[in-house]
Structures are given as structure tokens and as C-alpha cells.
Amino acid sequence: MDSAEYERTIASRFAAFDQDGNGYIDREDFSGAAAALLAEFSVTARCERGQALYSGAEAFWQGMAGIADVDGDQRVSRQEFVTGAVKRLRDNPGRFAGIARPFLHAVMAVADPDGTGLTPASAARALTVLGVAQDRAAEAARALDRDGDGRIGEEDVLAALASYYVTPEHP
Ligand SMILES: [Ca+2]
Ligand SMILES: [Ca+2]
Ligand SMILES: [Ca+2]
Structure with a gap:
């Protein structure tokens, strides 16, 4: 994959972060x-899991801004995302996983209230809330359960996220 193609791939990930579609990634x-996930899973914002989700979301935003908000205007433009992602994350997908981890941990707690492990069905609901088309969400959730035991672990999610957002798929 040449570098122009890589940048196009990264740019296509931008829309997944720009949840409200206003052309910028921001807080x-x-x-x-976080609010949409809490509503979907009927978890209140002020309980422990709700608070953890909001602080995970804030940490994710801060990490994203630290990597990509080059001009410091508290929003990440498409160009900043492409440049920041290409320059700083291409060789280090683990860094991306690091900034996403508290948020993912909190999402999994919200979507797995009894702590028995995240099911593909719950993961698909979470992905749908985050804007993934329903059929793609179901497919992605099934793929997350790599060993097919009906449960999805945090490492499964982190690995998938790093590869989805940062490392382009190889043909
Ligand atoms: Ca936005
Ligand atoms: Ca900016
Ligand atoms: Ca599994």
C-alpha cells in the first residue's frame, strides 16, 4: 500500500470519529x-459505570487532540487527522490502543452489565449506536469473538480497533 492510498484509508476513518458529522472531531x-451508549444500555450518567464512560471518552478525546490537534483549536480537522494519524501512528498502532483503552474498558462495562463477558449481540448494539450500519455491526461483532466462545475480551476489541483505525487492511 503506497502512502497516498494509506492516507485515503485513514481519511475514511475520520467519519467514524466525527459522530455528529460537522466536519471536525471534537470533544x-x-x-x-458516551451519552448515546448510556441511553442504549439504560445506564445512568451519574452511576460509577456512567462516570467511567464519560471520563474514558474525555481521555480518548484528549489523547486524540494531543496527537492530531496541531493548531490547538480544540478540534481535529480532516487534514489534521490524516496528517496526525499518518505521521504519528503508522509505526505505532499501540499508542492508539493506549489512548482508547479507558473508553473501551468503560464501553464494555456498560454493554456487559453482569460482568459475564461482552457478547457479540451486545457489541453489535454498541457499534450500531456508534454509527456502524446494522449488518456490518453484526458481522464485525462476530469477528471480534476470535475464538468463537460467545464472549469478546478487551484485548480482542483493542486489537481490532488498532487495526481498523490505524493499520490499513491488506488485500
Ligand atoms: Ca464532529
Ligand atoms: Ca485543530
Ligand atoms: Ca471469545
């Missing part, structure tokens, strides 16, 4: 995603 995209 509201992350807090809005």
Missing part, C-alpha cells in the same frame, strides 16, 4: 457517543 463527538 462533543466523544461525549455524545
Whole structure:
């Protein structure tokens, strides 16, 4: 994959972060995603899991801004996302996983209230709330359960996220 193609792939990920579709990734995209997830899974914002989700979302935003908000205007433009992602994450997908981890941990707690492990069905609901088309969400959720035991672990999600957002798929 040449570098222009890589940048196009990264640019296509932008829309997944720009949850409200206003052309920028900013704090509201992350807090809005947290609010939508809490509503979907009937978890209140002020309980422990709700608070963890909001602080995970804020940490994710701060990490994203630290990597990509080059001009410091508290929003990440498409160009900043492409440049930041290409320059700083291509060789280090683990860094991306690091900034996403608290949010993912909190999402999984919200979507797995009894702590028995995240099911593909719940993961698909979470992905749908985050804007993934329903059939693609179901497919992606099934793929997350790599060993087919009906449960999805945090490492499964982190690995998939790093590869989805940062590393382009190889043909
Ligand atoms: Ca936005
Ligand atoms: Ca900016
Ligand atoms: Ca599994």
C-alpha cells in the first residue's frame, strides 16, 4: 500500500470519529457517543459505570487532540487527522490502543452489565449506536469473538480497533 492510498484509508476513518458529522472531531463527538451508549444500555450518567464512560471518552478525546490537534483549536480537522494519524501512528498502532483503552474498558462495562463477558449481540448494539450500519455491526461483532466462545475480551476489541483505525487492511 503506497502512502497516498494509506492516507485515503485513514481519511475514511475520520467519519467514524466525527459522530455528529460537522466536519471536525471534537470533544462533543466523544461525549455524545458516551451519552448515546448510556441511553442504549439504560445506564445512568451519574452511576460509577456512567462516570467511567464519560471520563474514558474525555481521555480518548484528549489523547486524540494531543496527537492530531496541531493548531490547538480544540478540534481535529480532516487534514489534521490524516496528517496526525499518518505521521504519528503508522509505526505505532499501540499508542492508539493506549489512548482508547479507558473508553473501551468503560464501553464494555456498560454493554456487559453482569460482568459475564461482552457478547457479540451486545457489541453489535454498541457499534450500531456508534454509527456502524446494522449488518456490518453484526458481522464485525462476530469477528471480534476470535475464538468463537460467545464472549469478546478487551484485548480482542483493542486489537481490532488498532487495526481498523490505524493499520490499513491488506488485500
Ligand atoms: Ca464532529
Ligand atoms: Ca485543530
Ligand atoms: Ca471469545
